[in-house]
Amino acid sequence: MTTATHEPEHPPAAPQIPTRVALVGNPNTGKTTLFNALCGLRHKTGNFPGTTQEARVGRLRHTSQSIDLIDLPGIYSLELDLSESEIARRVLAGSLAAPGMIQAAPDTVCVVVDATNLERNLVLVGEVLRRRLPTIIALNMIDLARKRGVAVDPAQLAQELGCPVVAVSGRTGEGLDDLCKQKSHVPLNNRTPPNTQEGVEAWASQTFVAAMARTRAHAGKRDTTQAAKASQRTDRIDRVLTHPVLGLAFFAAVMFGLFYSIFSLAAIPMGLIETIFGSLTTWLQAKLPPGILTDFITSGVIAGVGSTLVFLPQIMLLFFLISLLEDTGYFARAAFLVDRFMRPFGLSGYAFVPLLSSHACALPGIMATRAIPDTKERLAAILVAPFMSCSARIPVYVLLTTLLFPGKPAMQALAFIGCYALGAAAGMFSALIARRTILKGKARAMALELPTYKMPSIKTALMTTWDRGLMFTKKAGTMILAICIVLWWLSSYPKLPTPAKAQQYHEVADQLDAGTITAFDARNQTFGPLHGELKGRGEQPSHLSMLLRREADAIYGREVTSNSFLGRIGKTIQPVFAPLGYDWQLSIGVLASFAAREVFASTMAVITTGSDDAESETAMQRIATATRADGVTPIFTPAVSWSLLVYFVLAMQCLPTLAVTAKESGGGSAGLKWAALQLIWMCGIAYVAALIVYQVLS
Amino acid sequence: MSNNSNNAATPNHTNCDCPPGHCQQKSVALTSLREGQTAVVCAAMTSMPTDDAAYVRALGLRPSAHVRVCRAGQPCIVEVLSGASDDSACCQDDASLAGSCSCRIGLSRELAQHVMVELPR
Numbered sequence: 001m002t003t004a005t006h007e008p009e010h011p012p013a014a015p016q017i018p019t020r021v022a023l024v025g026n027p028n029t030g031k032t033t034l035f036n037a038l039c040g041l042r043h044k045t046g047n048f049p050g051t052t053q054e055a056r057v058g059r060l061r062h063t064s065q066s067i068d069l070i071d072l073p074g075i076y077s078l079e080l081d082l083s084e085s086e087i088a089r090r091v092l093a094g095s096l097a098a099p100g101m102i103q104a105a106p107d108t109v110c111v112v113v114d115a116t117n118l119e120r121n122l123v124l125v126g127e128v129l130r131r132r133l134p135t136i137i138a139l140n141m142i143d144l145a146r147k148r149g150v151a152v153d154p155a156q157l158a159q160e161l162g163c164p165v166v167a168v169s170g171r172t173g174e175g176l177d178d179l180c181k182q183k184s185h186v187p188l189n190n191r192t193p194p195n196t197q198e199g200v201e202a203w204a205s206q207t208f209v210a211a212m213a214r215t216r217a218h219a220g221k222r223d224t225t226q227a228a229k230a231s232q233r234t235d236r237i238d239r240v241l242t243h244p245v246l247g248l249a250f251f252a253a254v255m256f257g258l259f260y261s262i263f264s265l266a267a268i269p270m271g272l273i274e275t276i277f278g279s280l281t282t283w284l285q286a287k288l289p290p291g292i293l294t295d296f297i298t299s300g301v302i303a304g305v306g307s308t309l310v311f312l313p314q315i316m317l318l319f320f321l322i323s324l325l326e327d328t329g330y331f332a333r334a335a336f337l338v339d340r341f342m343r344p345f346g347l348s349g350y351a352f353v354p355l356l357s358s359h360a361c362a363l364p365g366i367m368a369t370r371a372i373p374d375t376k377e378r379l380a381a382i383l384v385a386p387f388m389s390c391s392a393r394i395p396v397y398v399l400l401t402t403l404l405f406p407g408k409p410a411m412q413a414l415a416f417i418g419c420y421a422l423g424a425a426a427g428m429f430s431a432l433i434a435r436r437t438i439l440k441g442k443a444r445a446m447a448l449e450l451p452t453y454k455m456p457s458i459k460t461a462l463m464t465t466w467d468r469g470l471m472f473t474k475k476a477g478t479m480i481l482a483i484c485i486v487l488w489w490l491s492s493y494p495k496l497p498t499p500a501k502a503q504q505y506h507e508v509a510d511q512l513d514a515g516t517i518t519a520f521d522a523r524n525q526t527f528g529p530l531h532g533e534l535k536g537r538g539e540q541p542s543h544l545s546m547l548l549r550r551e552a553d554a555i556y557g558r559e560v561t562s563n564s565f566l567g568r569i570g571k572t573i574q575p576v577f578a579p580l581g582y583d584w585q586l587s588i589g590v591l592a593s594f595a596a597r598e599v600f601a602s603t604m605a606v607i608t609t610g611s612d613d614a615e616s617e618t619a620m621q622r623i624a625t626a627t628r629a630d631g632v633t634p635i636f637t638p639a640v641s642w643s644l645l646v647y648f649v650l651a652m653q654c655l656p657t658l659a660v661t662a663k664e665s666g667g668g669s670a671g672l673k674w675a676a677l678q679l680i681w682m683c684g685i686a687y688v689a690a691l692i693v694y695q696v697l698s
Numbered sequence: 699m700s701n702n703s704n705n706a707a708t709p710n711h712t713n714c715d716c717p718p719g720h721c722q723q724k725s726v727a728l729t730s731l732r733e734g735q736t737a738v739v740c741a742a743m744t745s746m747p748t749d750d751a752a753y754v755r756a757l758g759l760r761p762s763a764h765v766r767v768c769r770a771g772q773p774c775i776v777e778v779l780s781g782a783s784d785d786s787a788c789c790q791d792d793a794s795l796a797g798s799c800s801c802r803i804g805l806s807r808e809l810a811q812h813v814m815v816e817l818p819r
Contacts, residue, residue, distance in 0.1 A: 120780065242804075332804065340772065373749050444750075445809040447806070448804050
């Protein structure tokens with residue numbers, strides 16, 4: 001470990017214990033890895049007030065003092081006309097604070113610099129130093145620099161910069177303790193770089209050269225043979241990954257592998273969650289007395305939340321794998337690869353990361369469009385971002401692809417990829433229309449840093465996964481739970497007397513149990529849909545009795561749901577969705593999804609409770625076997641399932657996304673117009689496409 | 699500088715917009731270089747839109763930066779070699795710097811053709 005603290009030429013101001021440390025750095029300098037290494041799970045993620053830029057605030061674990069670390073967005077320069085740069089400028093100026101923090105300039109600025117790319121990073125250091133804030137430099141990736149033969153002496157660098165420099169490695173943990181110690185007493189720097197940008201650039205070059213020259217004098221000539229070989233290796237990999245044919249084939253293989261893994265690996269934890277919720281329901285039904293409370297807990301709370309949480313493994317796996325891929329440095333290459341395909345549609349590779357982020361959630365995706373320099377291109381990207389299949393759609397995709405291809409993970413993965421491809425294609429088509437009409441213009445030329453290829457950090461990926469998983473679980477425990485409770489109430493009331501047929505089945509079952517009639521007599525006395533099922537089966541009176549009671553409950557459940565408040569609402573709106581093949585139950589599911597798409601699976605679970613044996617079947621099985629009001633016709637026929645899948649791929653069903661669109665597209669009445677256009681356009685396309693699919697397949 | 703591949707360059711020389719006396723040779727567009735060639739970025743890229751120029755500059759492609767072409771064409775991938783701007787410091791040979799103290803930047807052909815570079819003497 002190497003630490004260096006310069007001797008200030010002037011005595012520093014009275015010692016002050018820093019409580020707020022702003023973490024600043026270029027993208028790809030390992031800032032996030034360092035933040036995670038310092039704070040672990042003790043951080044909160046939110047937005048900077050009045051902005052949609054994500055802010056992470058963590059508490060240091062390596063010190064007894066209370067130090068809050070504010071993770072600012074990665075920036076190349078504080079002076080660029082980009083939202084990230086503006087956020088960083090405002091935080092350093094004290095005019096913007098992270099959530100829960102006082103609005104004042106940070107006590108200390110910690111600039112994370114990449115030891116393997118020092119010269120460029122020093123420009124940002126200079127921009128920070130000239131703001132006259134106590135500054136400390138975290139010379140990150142020092143292990144990688146040594147490996148490449150780059151010998152940077154923190155003491156020499158500290159001498160040149162006039163502020164403390166600590167050599168660290170967020171990856172290995174090297175130097176973290178010293179960094180924390182340094183953070184508690186950072187003096188004001190005694191060097192002030194020039195005020196002009198050209199001046200700072202020249203200062204950065206001179207500082208770098210001076211520091212490296214001194215280092216070389218002490219360390220001797222470095223051996224860069226290995227680094228040169230590594231660079232040539234990177235050249236070869238880049239040529240393949242950005243090749244129009246080979247690169248595309250690799251991209252397709254990566255995407256297929258990603259989604260196949262999601263299906264195959266998540267199956268075990270998903271099954272476990274279903275079993276746990278199923279067992280919990282059975283246990284509660286056995287322990288609690290029959291009545292409204294038991295019904296509310298099992299059919300409302302557990303059925304609703306359980307059917308959403310079952311998709312948690314897949315969502316977490318998606319974020320984990322995307323984080324791993326991002327960390328390898330591949331995505332920047334992929335941005336150039338897709339640039340050539342996006343350009344004809346009026347979008348550039350700049351939109352790749354926002355659109356890719358939208359596959360997790362449209363909200364950060366739309367926020368990320370701020371990185372698109374061209375205003376019209378940015379607006380077009382905002383409008384089409386929600387077409388990308390977000391994680392909220394995953395539960396619906398999983399449900400419907402499982403219903404379409406039961407027990408065939410490869411086919412499910414293909415259908416899943418098809419959904420993503422359809423969303424992306426619809427997005428590109430919409431972008432083309434927009435760029436040829438209301439947002440006329442040409443795609444902007446691209447420039448991107450291509451990070452070094454490296455082994456991804458499992459820890460960083462796990463942190464991201466934990467963060468996103470927690471957010472999803474919180475959503476399931478709050479908004480989705482609330483919607484499920486409302487839906488349960490609407491679908492359970494008003495209570496009705498037991499229908500005559502159900503009553504009759506119960507009576508026959510009672511007689512069977514009492515032994516007053518035979519199984520033959522019982523079969524002759526029961527009619528309707530169960531009659532065929534009973535024929536030739538149920539020679540054992542106890543078994544026949546069980547079948548009769550189950551059917552009686554199903555008849556009662558269908559009757560109650562059909563005449564419930566929810567049923568009435570569903571029947572009112574059903575004519576709108578009738579051409580798409582949806583009955584009133586599906587219409588309710590689609591309607592409820594406008595609050596949040598994830599709600600669809602839980603809505604269907606709540607609605608279909610009672611239409612079959614809820615005690616012995618999982619939520620997925622119950623939905624799969626759910627029938628329409630006649631008790632015979634399945635709700636999810638292949639044509640309906642495909643139509644529904646297409647509808648969910650294309651429709652705008654997310655109120656928060658509309659709100660962010662309105663805000664990011666200018667706010668006020670202009671923003672509302674863009675949001676309205678997005679809603680009408682997406683829902684219109686979804687309706688027409690789903691209609692065509694249903695009419696063709698049925 | 700030792701770079702034999704530069705002898706094979708057959709670019710269309712054009713005058714860049716560097717301040718008088720900055721460039722010792724006529725400059726060429728970055729797109730004219732072949733894979734493996736090294737060059738020095740000339741001063742302000744005035745033919746490029748202002749925002750693009752500021753961003754490209756912030757990425758590290760600023761005047762006097764030494765670059766090596768890793769991939770020619772679309773995209774044009776260059777390695778910006780740190781410290782190479784000072785002959786007396788650590789970089790007598792650009793090739794020896796490759797990958798050790800550098801960053802890699804991808805540019806669309808449209809932008810790369812506005813980046814004027816000077817071939818090494």
